[in-house]
Amino acid sequence: MESKIISKKKSIVIAIAGLILCLFVGVNIYLLNKKETKTTFNVKAYTIIKKNLTDTIVVQGQVSPTSEENIYFDPSKGEIEKIYIKVGQTVKKGENLYKVSNKDLDTQEKQGIISRDKALVQINYYKDRMTNLKIKMNKEKTRSPLVNMDSLDEQLKEFEYQQKLATLDYQVSKETIESIKKKQEDLYIKSSMDGTVTHIEKDPRSNPNMPFINIIDHSSNIEGFLTEFEVVHVKQGQHVELRAKAIANRKWTGKISSVYDTPVHSDVMSSNNQQSSISKYPFTITLTEKDSTLKNGLHMEAEIDIKSINNAIVIPNTSVLEGKNQKDLVIISENNHFKVKKIKTGYRNSEYTEVIKGLQLGQRVIITPSEKLIQKVGAYND
Secondary structure (H helix, E strand, C coil): CHHHHHHHHHHHHHHHHHHHHHHHHHHHHHHHHHHHHHHHCCCEEEECEEEEEEEEEEEEEEEECCCEEEECCCHHHCEEEEECCCCCCEECCCCEEEEEECHHHHHHHHHHHHHHHHHHHHHHHHHHHHHHHHHHHHHHHHHCCCCCCHHHHHHHHHHHHHHHHHHHHHHHHHHHHHHHHHHHHCCEEECCCCEEEEEECCCCCCCCCCCCEEEECCCCEEEEEEEHHHHCCCCCCCEEEEEECCCCCCCEEEEEEEECCCCCEEEEEEECCEEEEEEEEEEEEEECCCCCCCCCCCEEEEEEEEEEEEEEEEEEHHHCEECHHHCEEEEEEECCEEEEEEEEEEEECCCEEEEEECCCCCCEEEECCCHHHHHHHCHHHC
16 A cells, blocks of 8 residues: 555656656747747848939049139339228129329329310300390391491301300310220229139239239139049039038038030059059039138039939848849848848949839838848748
8 A cells, every 4th residue: 555655656756857847848949949039030120211312423623713813913004092902802893992093194184174164164255255246236237227247247257166166175175084084994993703802912013923913703613523434424413512621510512514525634543563544524513602611722522413313212232132033132021020022123322222113112121131031031042
């Protein structure tokens, strides 16, 4: 009886031990599977949206004024009498910059005014004389119709003649004064453009080869050169984003305004002990807005949009896999499951690929899927 009880207890202990062992094994298998699942699906997904897809090239250029005016001092016009401007001042086209003096013109003007006033006095004098003489002649005719008026007629003709001479003198004097005033206007040296005064020479006589005054237009352009590999992608009207090497955290926008069709020079390049010539083509970028902080000569970095597709469905380049027959594939995440999708791709830049067919807005594609995930979903089998 006692041996049966011991045998029964032993069976219970063995059963309990077996149950514990099964639980231990089951828990470990569960934990291993759980750990493996976490490792396999530790991925990042990209939600598909529409965006503008652009491709760019970066070139170098320098700031140059759209237009520039250099004014040289001309001693033959006279001495500088007054300067109306200062460095940094903004001027308008036609605005006075400085004036030169000319004493001869001043003297001629005074003489012309005297001659004009003298002629005017004579005109009025003979006008009064003729008026009085005509009154006298009318009275004589009224008093005696047969009176001889020959002497009075001759006198009237003389007055008329003298008045005509005085009138001619007046016209000549007036035209002389107008001509002198025009010459005096030329003594005022004016700006031929809108711009900013950047330089005024202190002693223009001692530096005749230096501009007396320099004016530049702050509608600045960016000028530079494109290689023969770059020029084939660049055309007039393309959007450009610009940054100045000397000015941090600022950017400007502009457009390609011109690209030369003919190279102006070539650079010799060396590679693998071989030399080759690369042609350079000048280009010009026009800024969208004026900015006086961009000084003439500043070096700029220009990022040119050479291609742009608006409102395209795009995905990261790292999401695109190559399946059988060079077909493009992606792995999508849908309801906590992963599926392989075949897609048709279009244009691609350095970051994104255009999807023409196979995906919809809002779907989530895996970014840089791991090799383990690729094998699990069998992407290379499609």
